[in-house]
Amino acid sequence: MTDDVVIGPLDLAARVDEALRVQALAFGLGDDEVAVRRQIVLRHLTYPGARALGATTSDGRLVGFVYGMPNDRAHWWSTVVEPYLRAQGTDGWLDHSFVITELHVRPGYQSRGIGRALITGITDSATEPRSILSAIDAESPARALYRSLGYADLACRVLFPSAPKPYAVMGAPLPLRRPGAH
Secondary structure, eight states: OOTTEEEEEOOTTTTHHHHHHHHHHHHTOOHHHHHHHHHHHHHHTTSTTOEEEEEEETTOOEEEEEEEEEOOTTSHHHHHHHHHHHHHTOGGGGSSEEEEEEEEEOGGGTTSSHHHHHHHHHHHTOOSSEEEEEEESSOOHHHHHHHHTTOEEEEEEEOOTTOSSOEEEEEEESSOOOTTOO
16 A cells, blocks of 8 residues: 555545535546435445545545444335345345445555555444345455455346346455455
């Protein structure tokens, strides 16, 4: 990981606009999508157990963030993915799981171990025995990172309303696998 970046607790509500700029750059979002996601993030932060970590440079600039919470089958995300998981016999993963809601790193800071440090940092404090997340259903550095941490596909070709591309839902036992661990 880069020496000038520190991983630590993030007051995401206070820095939501800065975090969404990171997400917009990393994920290619337009202003309208950012405005919608701002409301979603702020609502998520009111859920029990929601927490965030940030990656900040020595001058305090946010270059990456992750947030998540204990999964609840009543949450919108769970209601969308549940039929796909049930069809694969993996819907039990929705129970007793910590869901990674968003994980993004600014493009100029990717491939430096920041995403790995963020996701392992947030899941290390989870009391749930496993973690779930969704990622665009295509081979990508993000999917490779998740696999290296022990995440496996639970369902593929998951369609979210208004999302132009299908997603994969992935799950991993906690704690996440570390490099060199078996």
